[in-house]
Amino acid sequence: MAEKWRPWITLLKDIAYGVLLWLVIITFVGQVREVPSGSMEPTxxxxxxxxxxxxxxxFGTIRRGDIVVFDPPPPIQSPYPYIKRVIGLPGETVEVRDGQVFIDGEPLVEPYIAEAPRYRFGPVTLAEDEYVVLGDNRNLSNDSHEWGLLNRDRIFARAVYRIWPFDRIGPIR
Structure with a gap:
């Protein structure tokens, strides 16, 4: 009778190992995310x-231009993580004025934005664990210019590779 159940027991063990592997991957390596808003258009x-x-x-560092996934800071109450581009790094002074981002007084070249920002932000000097994150669709993005600086401990992933739609598969730059 034990021989009769052996294939089912093997199948259940394989499923359990698969689920365990899946949990390890999404917890420590990465996972698929979907963008629910237009705040990062056109990227x-x-x-x-x-x-x-x-x-x-x-194993690495957060760099300017990285597109990061993070839990939005208080007072934002969202069940979904946010995705934005890192603009300001720890120790820098960031300002947005006259349709341009300035880092330590120097204009930042941003070929990826939808249009120039129509708002003012800063100047603000970032502490050791703080970042300024902005959406590429600057004027329609709920980002640092509205709720302030992002602490490093809220960042949990970086967007690296688009897998859908098929006609735009490839690295996210």
Whole structure:
């Protein structure tokens, strides 16, 4: 009778190992995310799906231009993580004025934005664990210019590779 159940037991063990492997991957390596808003247009469009890298936080550094996934800071109450581009790094002074971002007084070249920002922000000098994150669709993005600086401990992944739609598959730059 035990021989009769052996294939089912093997199948259940394989499923359990698969679920365990899946949990390890999405917890420590990365996972697929979908963009629900147009705040990152034209770089990432509504409905795009992309693979995120969680390992870079352990083995790399956050750089200007990285597109990061994070839990929005208080007072934002959202069940979904946010995705924005890192603009200001720790120790820098960031200001947005006259339709331009300035880092330590120097204009930042941003070929990826939808249009020039129509708001003022800063100047603000970032502490050791603070970042300024802005959406590429600057004037329609709920980002640092509205709620302030982002602490490093809220960042949990970086967007690295678009997997949907098929006609735009590739690295996210």
């Amino acid at each position: 990432i469009l509504v409905g795009d799906r992309f693979w995120t890298d969680k390992l870079f936080l352990r």
